[in-house]
Amino acid sequence: MAHLFDRINSNFFSVLSSPNKKTYIDCIFIIYHSIDTIEDAFQGDREYIVQKLIDYFDEQPTEDFIDAEDDEPARTSRQKAVHVINVLKRNGWLGEEELGDYKTSLNLFDYSIQIIDILESIKDNRQSEYTGEIYTVYSLLNSFNLSEGIGILEQAFQKTNDILRKLKSLKANIYRYYYDITKKQSRHDLQVLLEKLLVEYKQNFFDSAYYNLKTTDSLPRYKRSILEVISNIQNNEETMDTLAAMVQKTKRIEEYNEAFHYVEDRLRFITDSFTALEHLILAIDRKNEQYISAAASKILFFTNQSDDVEGIFNRLFRIILHKKDMDYNALFNLTQMRNLDTQSLYNQRRMRIEPVSEEILFDESSISDEYRQEKIKALLKNNIFGKKEIDEYVKGLLDGRPSIEASSIDLETQEDFVKLILIFLYSKSVGMHYDVELMSKACKSNFVTFQNFKIKEVQK
Numbered sequence: 001m002a003h004l005f006d007r008i009n010s011n012f013f014s015v016l017s018s019p020n021k022k023t024y025i026d027c028i029f030i031i032y033h034s035i036d037t038i039e040d041a042f043q044g045d046r047e048y049i050v051q052k053l054i055d056y057f058d059e060q061p062t063e064d065f066i067d068a069e070d071d072e073p074a075r076t077s078r079q080k081a082v083h084v085i086n087v088l089k090r091n092g093w094l095g096e097e098e099l100g101d102y103k104t105s106l107n108l109f110d111y112s113i114q115i116i117d118i119l120e121s122i123k124d125n126r127q128s129e130y131t132g133e134i135y136t137v138y139s140l141l142n143s144f145n146l147s148e149g150i151g152i153l154e155q156a157f158q159k160t161n162d163i164l165r166k167l168k169s170l171k172a173n174i175y176r177y178y179y180d181i182t183k184k185q186s187r188h189d190l191q192v193l194l195e196k197l198l199v200e201y202k203q204n205f206f207d208s209a210y211y212n213l214k215t216t217d218s219l220p221r222y223k224r225s226i227l228e229v230i231s232n233i234q235n236n237e238e239t240m241d242t243l244a245a246m247v248q249k250t251k252r253i254e255e256y257n258e259a260f261h262y263v264e265d266r267l268r269f270i271t272d273s274f275t276a277l278e279h280l281i282l283a284i285d286r287k288n289e290q291y292i293s294a295a296a297s298k299i300l301f302f303t304n305q306s307d308d309v310e311g312i313f314n315r316l317f318r319i320i321l322h323k324k325d326m327d328y329n330a331l332f333n334l335t336q337m338r339n340l341d342t343q344s345l346y347n348q349r350r351m352r353i354e355p356v357s358e359e360i361l362f363d364e365s366s367i368s369d370e371y372r373q374e375k376i377k378a379l380l381k382n383n384i385f386g387k388k389e390i391d392e393y394v395k396g397l398l399d400g401r402p403s404i405e406a407s408s409i410d411l412e413t414q415e416d417f418v419k420l421i422l423i424f425l426y427s428k429s430v431g432m433h434y435d436v437e438l439m440s441k442a443c444k445s446n447f448v449t450f451q452n453f454k455i456k457e458v459q460k
Contacts, residue, residue: 007111008092008109008111009091009092011090011091011092012091012092012093014091015028015087015088015091015093023084024084024087024088025119026056027053027056027081027084027088028088028093028116028119029116029120030052030053030056031044031049031052031053031088031094031106031108032108032113032116032120034048034049034052035049035106035108043097043105043106043107043108044105044106045103045104045105045106046085046096046103046104046105046106047104049085049106050078050081050082050085053077053080053081053084053085054077054078054081056081057077057080057081058077085106092109092112093108093109093112094106094107094108094109094112095107095108095109133159133162133163133166134163134218134219134221134222135222136159137156137159137160137163137222137226137270138222138225138226140152140155140156140159141156141225141226141229141230142225142229144229144233146239146242146243149239149242149243149246150243150246150247150250150263153243153263153266153267154266156270157266157269157270160269160270160273160274161269161273163273163277164273164277164280167277167280167281167284168280170284171280171283171284171287174284174287174288174291219274219277219278219281223274223277223278226270226274227271227274227275230267230270230271231271233267234264234267240260240263240264241260243263244256244259244260244262244263245259247259247262247263285430288428289429289430292425292426292429295425296422296425296426387426387429387431387432390419390422390423390426391426391431391432391433391434393419393423394423394433394434394455395433395434397409397455398434398455398457401457402456402457403454403455403456403457404454404455405439405452405453405454405455406420406423406424406436406443406450406452406453406454406455407443407445407452409445410445411445411448417448420450423436423455424436424453432458433457433458434455434456434457434458435455435456435458436453436454436455436456437453437454437456438451438453439451439452439453439454
C-alpha cells in the first residue's frame with residue numbers, strides 16, 4: 001500500500017511549523033492566486049512571482065528569517081522572496097521548469113493545490129452550502145436513461161457522497177462550537193459569547209447552510225422518489241446488464257461480474273446513504289440542541305447577579321478567578337488543624353434505640369403570604385427560561401399579531417434581556433411556534449443596544 005510520504009516530500013509540512021509560518025503561508029497564497037488563471041493553469045513565470053513577493057515584503061517589512069541558512073542571507077525584499085521560493089521548492093510545494101530563452105517557470109504540484117484550497121477555506125471560514133444538493137440527486141435519477149446511464153449514476157453517487165461528507169463536517173463543526181463554550185469557560189465573557197452565538201454560529205453557519213436542508217431542500221421531500229428510481233434500476237435485469245456492459249467499456253474492466261458488482265455497489269451506496277441520512281440529520285439536531293442548551297446555561301450564568309445562593313457563588317467565583325493575589329483566609333477563615341493524640345478521633349459506641357414516630361404539628365398561620373410567594377417564585381425560577389416557557393412567552397408578545405419587532409419589547413429588567421436573547425437563540429429549535437428575521441438597523445432599548453430583528457408567528 002502506498003504511503004502518504006511516497007507522494008509528497010517528507011518535510012512538506014515543516015513550512016507550516018516553522019517560526020516564519022505566517023510569512024510562508026501568506027507567500028503560498030500569493031503564489032497560488034498569482035497563477036490561478038486559465039492561461040497560467042498554476043504555472044507562472046518565476047520573475048513575475050518574485051515581483052509579487054517583493055511587493056508583499058515591501059508593504060509588510062519583517063525581520064530576517066530565523067531559519068535562513070548562513071550562506072543565504074535574506075535581508076532585502078528580493079532576498080526574502082528568493083528565500084521563500086527556495087524553501088517551498090526544497091520542501092516539495094513548488095517545482096521549477098526551464099522554458100528556454102532564459103525563462104523559468106514555477107509550477108504548483110497537484111497535491112499542493114488541493115492542500116492550499118483546504119487551508120484557504122479554513123482561513124476564510126467558508127461554510128458548506130447544502131441548497132439544491134438533494135434536489136440535484138433527485139433530478140439526476142429522475143432523468144435517468146440508458147444512453148447516459150453510467151454517467152448519471154456516477155454523478156448521483158458523487159453528489160450523495162458529497163452530501164454525507166458535508167453533513168458529517170457540519171456535525172463536527174457544531175462540536176467545535178460546543179467544545180469552545182464548555183471547555184474554555186474562563187476565556188469568555190458575555191459579549192464574546194453572544195457574538196459567537198448570534199453572529200458566527202447562527203448567521204454564518206446554521207442559517208446559511210443547514211436551515212435550507214431542513215426546509216426547501218428537505219430530505220422527506222425527495223427521499224421516496226430517489227429510492228424508488230434506484231429500486232426500479234436494481235430490479236430491471238436488462239438495465240443492470242446494460243449498465244455493467246457500459247462499465248466494462250468506460251472503466252476498462254474485463255470481468256463482467258466485477259463490472260456488475262461495481263454498478264451494484266454504487267446503487268447500494270445511494271440507497272443506504274439516503275436511508276441513513278435521516279438518522280444523521282437527527283444526530284445533528286441533537287448536537288445543535290446540546291450546543292444551544294449549553295450556550296443558554298452560560299448566558300444565565302453570566303447574567304445571574306441575584307442575592308440567592310447561585311448568584312452569590314457566581315460573584316464569588318468571578319472575584320477568585322480575576323484576583324490572583326487574593327487572601328482566601330479573609331473569605332474562608334482557613335486554619336491549620338492537627339490531631340492531638342491517637343484517641344482524638346474516637347467516638348464512643350452507644351446503645352441502639354428504636355425510633356418512635358410522632359405526629360408533627362405545623363402552624364401554617366406562622367407563614368405569611370409574602371414569604372409563601374417568595375418560596376414559590378424561587379422554586380419556579382429555574383423553569384422560566386426553558387424552550388417551552390420562551391415559546392409561550394412569545395405567544396403572549398405576539399397576541400394574535402403575525403409579527404412584531406424586538407425593539408418594541410420593553411426591557412425593564414435583566415430578566416427581560418435574557419428572555420430576548422433566548423427568543424433569538426431558540427428560534428430554530430424543533431417545535432417552536434415562531435421564527436426570527438434579522439433586520440439591518442441597530443436599536444436601543446433602555447439599557448442595551450442590539451441589532452433589531454423581527455419575530456414572526458409560524459403556523460404548525
